[in-house]
Structure formats: structure tokens, C-alpha cells
Amino acid sequence: MTADQTACTAAVLEETPDAAVVSNLGTASYHLAALGDRPRNFPLTGAMGSTTPLGLGLALAVDDRVTVLDGDGSMLMSLGALSTVARLDPPNLVVVVMDNGAYETTGGQTTLSTEVDFAAVARDCGLSAWHVDGDGAFREAYADAVATDGTGVIACEVDPGRPEEYPPLDYGHSYVKHRFRREFVD
Amino acid sequence: MAWHEDAVEALHDGGVDVVAYLPDSVVAPLIERVEADDRFEAVPVAREEEAVGILSGAWLGGRRGALVCQTSGLSNALNAVGSLSKPWGLPFVGIVSRRGDLGEHNLAQVSAGYGMPGVLDGMGVRNSRMDAGTDVGRVVRLAAETAFSTEDPYVLLADVTLTGGKP
Numbered sequence: 001m002t003a004d005q006t007a008c009t010a011a012v013l014e015e016t017p018d019a020a021v022v023s024n025l026g027t028a029s030y031h032l033a034a035l036g037d038r039p040r041n042f043p044l045t046g047a048m049g050s051t052t053p054l055g056l057g058l059a060l061a062v063d064d065r066v067t068v069l070d071g072d073g074s075m076l077m078s079l080g081a082l083s084t085v086a087r088l089d090p091p092n093l094v095v096v097v098m099d100n101g102a103y104e105t106t107g108g109q110t111t112l113s114t115e116v117d118f119a120a121v122a123r124d125c126g127l128s129a130w131h132v133d134g135d136g137a138f139r140e141a142y143a144d145a146v147a148t149d150g151t152g153v154i155a156c157e158v159d160p161g162r163p164e165e166y167p168p169l170d171y172g173h174s175y176v177k178h179r180f181r182r183e184f185v186d
Numbered sequence: 187m188a189w190h191e192d193a194v195e196a197l198h199d200g201g202v203d204v205v206a207y208l209p210d211s212v213v214a215p216l217i218e219r220v221e222a223d224d225r226f227e228a229v230p231v232a233r234e235e236e237a238v239g240i241l242s243g244a245w246l247g248g249r250r251g252a253l254v255c256q257t258s259g260l261s262n263a264l265n266a267v268g269s270l271s272k273p274w275g276l277p278f279v280g281i282v283s284r285r286g287d288l289g290e291h292n293l294a295q296v297s298a299g300y301g302m303p304g305v306l307d308g309m310g311v312r313n314s315r316m317d318a319g320t321d322v323g324r325v326v327r328l329a330a331e332t333a334f335s336t337e338d339p340y341v342l343l344a345d346v347t348l349t350g351g352k353p
Contacts, residue, residue, distance in 0.1 A: 022243070042246065046269030053231075053239025054270070060204065060227065060240070061247025080232030084240075087230065173274045177246070185248035 005031050005098055005158040007135045008142075012067055012096070013038075015142055019065040020183070022055040024048070026105035027162060028069040028098055034163035042180050043169055049077035052095050056085055059093035062184045065146070066092055072099040072113035079121065082153070086125035089150035094142065095122075097153070100160040108160055118155035133157040189316075189348055190216035192323035193281060197252055198225050200330025202279060204244045205229065206237035207254040212283035212349045217254060234259035238266035242276035250334055256283045257299040260341070267339060268309050277333040280341035281326070284315070289346050302343060312340050318347040 009031045012021065020040045023029040028051075029043035042058075044051055052075065055068035075081075075097050085095065097118045102108045122129035128148045130141035138156050145152025170176040187195075193216055197205070205220045206229040207213075221228040231237045234255045241251030253263070260267075260282050270276060285292070286299020298305075306313040312332070316325060325342060333340040 044270070046273065047239065047266050049235060050239035050242075050266045050270055053236040054243040054246075057204075057240035057243025057245075057251070058247045059243070060229075061244045061249040078233065078236060081236045081239075084229070084231050084236055177274050177276070181246050181248075184246070 001133045002157045002159045003133055003135050003138050005100070005161070006034065006163060008098070008138045008156055008158065009069065010035055011135070011139045011142060012069070015139070016065050016067060016146060019067045020058060020062070020180070021067050021069060022051060022058065023069040024051040024071040024074045026071065027100065028071050029169060030162050030166045032069060033169060034166035037167070039179050040183050042176070045169055045171060045173070048074045052078065052081050052085065055093060055095065056088065056090070059090040060088060063092065064184065068093070068095045070095060070097050072097055072101060072118070073103050073111045075118060076112055076116065079116070082122050082125045082127065085151055086127050089127070091150055093151040094145045095151065095153045096142070097155045098158050099155055100158045102160040104160050104162065119153065122153035127151055127153050129153040129155070131155045188215065189322045190219060193326050194219050194223065196323045196326035197279070197330065199327050200279070201250045201334065202252045202330060203227060204241060204249050204251040205254055206231055206240050206251060208234050208237070208259050210256040210259070210283055211352055212256060213254050213281065213344070216281065234263040235266045238263050238271055238278070241278040242270055242274070245276055245278070250330070252279045252281060254281050257285050257302045257343070258295060260302065261298040264305070264309070267311060271339045272310060275337040277337050278339050279326070279329050279333050280339065282341055282343050283349055284343040284345050287345060289351050306341055312338070313343060315343050315345055316348050317345045320348060322348070
């Protein structure tokens with residue numbers, strides 16, 4: 001069984017409508033963008049492996065809730081970042097690893113995520129973590145991750161695939177950056 | 187004051203309050219001073235590329251950050267600099283000990299260390315060398331002002347003639 005990435009992304013926005021959402025380049029950002037434009041979305045356009053660290057830095061700077069929508073390929077690229085997250089353990093951060101087992105945007109080649117239990121790795125780092133493979137289970141885990149004392153990590157098994165339609169991202173980069181930052185800085 | 191003390195005061199003057207670092211013996215005195223100083227949040231990372239992400243997020247949230255590492259570490263971070271810091275205009279100040287030049291004993295440090303100014307120039311990342319004659323406080327203040335006013339990273343490469351090199 002797998003969860004539906006669109007449904008899980010929508011659940012994040014329903015459960016925490018005011019959260020700053022930092023999404024990994026490619027599929028995670030396409031799914032987020034497909035649900036509508038939000039000033040508090042920061043969809044990466046590159047820097048694979050830097051999505052969770054960027055969310056961590058933001059969570060250290062603001063009191064607002066921050067949710068990272070990472071991908072399995074990106075998390076594998078910087079698995080050590082979970083140890084950095086664990087050291088700081090900000091309570092306003094949730095990291096979701098949307099694990100579709102594939103490098104979706106480069107043609108769907110398989111990743112090595114079948115070799116890794118992301119939730120177990122996060123727990124071994126001392127973080128609260130959940131492993132889910134269904135929409136209802138994701139929604140429950142996300143609520144629990146939001147409520148936990150420190151950072152929560154959710155590994156969510158999803159099918160590969162993009163939304164049928166999604167708007168183009170801001171490849172000019174300037175507008176989204178300033179709009180996003182203005183949400184937190186006068 | 188020692189160069190690292192000047193650098194720390196200048197970072198504070200420049201509004202920097204987050205310092206992400208990976209330990210290095212040459213910049214250890216700077217890191218230790220930051221860790222002991224309540225004006226800064228010191229963030230140890232497992233790989234320097236993470237630091238670029240963390241400092242980018244911190245800036246988006248209204249804070250100012252510095253990356254402290256050695257040139258091999260900055261090499262680990264170059265894709266994040268090129269595909270996050272540069273296109274989005276997400277600033278940080280780099281204080282990076284430059285290996286690979288005068289006095290270097292380890293050939294493994296030469297390519298990334300000696301070659302780093304050219305690598306950064308090639309990527310469009312502004313940078314300056316700091317050597318024994320550098321007014322460190324002034325240069326670090328200017329680097330912070332430059333990075334955060336133009337929303338673009340600025341990297342200072344500390345040569346062995348300034349730092350004394352690897353003990």
C-alpha cells in the first residue's frame with residue numbers, strides 16, 4: 001500500500017494552514033504548487049540535498065511552524081543532515097520524506113530508498129519519527145509530529161508521479177523569495 | 187587582538203548571529219570563541235553543504251549567517267552555493283581557511299585549496315583573500331555589509347600567513 005502524495009500534501013496544508021512549507025525540487029514542489037499559490041511556500045528549484053537543512057535554518061529563525069516536504073533521493077543525498085536536525089531539534093519543525101523510490105524528475109530511475117528505513121534512521125538520531133503508507137495514517141502521523149516536543153520526521157511511502165496539472169515554478173527566483181521572507185521579516 | 191577575535195567582533199557588528207561550521211584546526215580558535223559567545227548560535231554540521239541550506243533558511247527568517255570551514259569543506263558545499271545561494275540571492279559570509287598554498291604539506295588539500303579563488307570566480311561568487319597584512323575586522327565587516335546588502339554570498343579565504351596554518 002502507498003499513500004497519495006497529493007492527498008498527503010493537502011493534509012499538511014489543512015492541518016497547518018499557516019505553516020511555512022519548504023519543498024524539494026521537482027515532484028514535491030509540483031504537488032505543492034498544484035494545490036494553489038501560497039506566500040508561505042518556498043519550492044526549491046535545485047540544491048538537491050539542501051531542502052531539510054533550509055527548513056531547519058528557517059525553523060531556528062522563526063517561531064512559526066515550518067514543514068519540509070523532502071524527497072527520498074534528496075534525503076539520501078544528505079542523510080547526515082538528520083544528525084544536525086537532531087542536535088538542534090527545533091519543536092516548530094516537521095520533516096516529511098515523500099518516498100516514491102524514484103528520481104522522478106530525471107526519468108524515474110530507482111533510488112536506494114529500498115535499503116533505508118528513514119524513520120528508523122531518524123529515531124536512531126534521537127528524533128521522533130513515523131513510517132506511514134496510507135493517507136489516513138499520514139494525517140494522524142502529521143498531527144502527532146506537529147504536537148511532539150521536538151522535531152518530527154515522517155517517512156511516507158507514495159507512488160511515483162507528478163500531478164496532472166501544476167503551474168510553472170518561479171525560475172526567476174526573486175518574487176517568491178521576497179514574498180516568502182516578508183511573511184516573517186518586516 | 188588575534189585575527190579570529192577581530193573576525194568574531196566584526197561578524198557581530200555585521201549583524202551575524204548564526205555561525206554554521208565544521209571543525210577545522212586552523213579556524214578552531216574562531217569556532218571556540220563563537221561557541222562560547224551568547225551573541226551567536228553555533229550550529230555544527232555533518233557536511234558543509236548543509237550549512238549553506240541552514241544559513242539560507244535562517245536568512246529567509248530574518249537572521250544573518252556565516253559559514254566557517256576550510257577550503258575542502260567549501261568544495262563540499264559548492265552545488266548548494268551554485269543552485270541555492272546564487273540563483274535565489276540567499277546571502278551568507280564565508281570565513282574559510284585556505285589550504286594548499288604556502289607551507290602546505292598535504293597534496294590532497296592543494297587542488298581545492300590553491301584553486302578555490304578561481305573556482306569561486308568561475309561561479310560568480312565574490313571572494314577575497316586575507317593574509318598577514320589584512321585588517322581582518324574591517325574586511326569582515328565589509329564582507330558582511332556586501333553580502334547582506336546585495337543579497338549574495340561573499341567568501342573570505344584566510345591564508346596561512348594570517349592564520350598560522352595547521353598546528
